[in-house]
Amino acid sequence: MIYKNLIRDNSFFEKMSVIVKNNRLPNSIILYGDDGIGKEAHAIELCAMIFCKSGDIKPCGECYNCIKVKNLQNENISLIYPLPRGKIKSKNDSTSKALSEKNRLLLAERLKNKTLNPYSKINLPGANKILINSIRELKKTIFLGSINDNFKIVLILDAHKLCHPTQESGNSLLKILEEPPKKTIFILVTSEYDQLLDTIKSRSQTIKINNPNTELISNYINTYKEFHYNPLITKMCNGNLRNALDWTLKEDSYFESIIHLIEKFIFMKSINQMPKAIELLQVSNKNGDVNTIFILLNSILSDIIKHNYLIENIAENNFYTNLIINISEKYKDANWEKCIDLVNANFMLFKSNANYEIQAMNFLLDFNRLLKGVELEVFSIENWLYKN
Numbered sequence: 474m475i476y477k478n479l480i481r482d483n484s485f486f487e488k489m490s491v492i493v494k495n496n497r498l499p500n501s502i503i504l505y506g507d508d509g510i511g512k513e514a515h516a517i518e519l520c521a522m523i524f525c526k527s528g529d530i531k532p533c534g535e536c537y538n539c540i541k542v543k544n545l546q547n548e549n550i551s552l553i554y555p556l557p558r559g560k561i562k563s564k565n566d567s568t569s570k571a572l573s574e575k576n577r578l579l580l581a582e583r584l585k586n587k588t589l590n591p592y593s594k595i596n597l598p599g600a601n602k603i604l605i606n607s608i609r610e611l612k613k614t615i616f617l618g619s620i621n622d623n624f625k626i627v628l629i630l631d632a633h634k635l636c637h638p639t640q641e642s643g644n645s646l647l648k649i650l651e652e653p654p655k656k657t658i659f660i661l662v663t664s665e666y667d668q669l670l671d672t673i674k675s676r677s678q679t680i681k682i683n684n685p686n687t688e689l690i691s692n693y694i695n696t697y698k699e700f701h702y703n704p705l706i707t708k709m710c711n712g713n714l715r716n717a718l719d720w721t722l723k724e725d726s727y728f729e730s731i732i733h734l735i736e737k738f739i740f741m742k743s744i745n746q747m748p749k750a751i752e753l754l755q756v757s758n759k760n761g762d763v764n765t766i767f768i769l770l771n772s773i774l775s776d777i778i779k780h781n782y783l784i785e786n787i788a789e790n791n792f793y794t795n796l797i798i799n800i801s802e803k804y805k806d807a808n809w810e811k812c813i814d815l816v817n818a819n820f821m822l823f824k825s826n827a828n829y830e831i832q833a834m835n836f837l838l839d840f841n842r843l844l845k846g847v848e849l850e851v852f853s854i855e856n857w858l859y860k861n
């Protein structure tokens with residue numbers, strides 16, 4: 474195997490080993506599943522299965538080919554991922570123009586990380602799509618024979634970015650898939666399956682990578698750090714090991730401050746706390762903590778619902794259980810389901826919106842109304858004009 478630190482979806486490897494053994498590899502495979510569960514690492518393992526010289530269906534991780542796969546340097550693998558536009562002006566420009574010197578160094582670092590950490594991402598600033606230039610370059614080489622007449626693999630990461638926000642790269646890839654070169658396998662990896670073009674889906678075999686279960690996640694996190702908050706991290710990550718690993722790097726005080734912020738300022742006692750609450754949300758948006766806040770808030774709200782309906786015994790950790798019980802008793806009239814909808818909608822908005830101050834204020838006001846059991850009015854301009 475290539476990654477010793479990957480939680481493996483065994484059903485995937487069983488399925489693929491039958492396919493590889495019987496030489497029934499399709500031209501195109503889509504691997505999809507939730508964010509942060511190690512899909513790209515599963516794809517890299519699959520490459521090693523195909524190239525390993527050991528003759529065994531499990532890649533040895535030690536032969537020349539496996540080492541090359543491991544270092545992301547195998548000549549027969551074309552690795553494609555989103556790039557920023559950089560100095561690219563036309564469709565014919567080389568992708569080498571996409572990267573500034575700074576981004577080139579960053580890319581080298583990300584690639585190195587990827588060889589060590591199965592959950593790391595090769596994400597570069599401003600890389601919002603897979604450039605058509607990458608597909609055009611691929612077209613120039615893909616129809617040439619491979620080294621040692623081996624298979625060629627085109628491994629496309631964040632493949633939905635072929636088709637979103639624009640479809641030109643997806644359409645360009647589709648042309649290749651319609652008349653695929655011999656002995657070439659396309660592996661498309663994505664967490665946004667719905668965004669892929671239907672025409673690409675219909676030409677591919679689709680395989681889901683499943684989330685690891687709670688026990689595996691909990692054991693995995695414990696090997697990284699003995700930590701008071703590990704049960705909370707296991708719960709919050711919901712299978713996303715990339716988030717979980719980020720959280721294991723934090724100190725106790727980090728989680729204490731996030732919990733404090735939620736308890737005191739999102740579930741605020743009086744509206745006088747609003748300015749401070751807005752300020753805290755703005756600060757956490759700047760330093761990236763807003764992700765953790767919204768994920769924890771979502772987890773708290775779902776557990777309040779489970780607690781209220783006695784669906785599940787949430788006792789895992791005293792402080793967390795107490796938090797759930799306290800909040801749920803404090804707001805007896807709250808509409809918890811709508812609170813979750815509001816949190817999810819605002820999580821997306823916070824990621825994309827630049828006007829955090831108004832965003833934060835709207836969110837806190839609406840959240841407070843829902844806690845008191847007040848129905849939110851749908852905004853209509855007529856209403857607003859009439860009242861004002």
Ligand SMILES: [Zn+2]
Binds near residue numbers: 525526527534535537
């Ligand atoms: Zn090998």
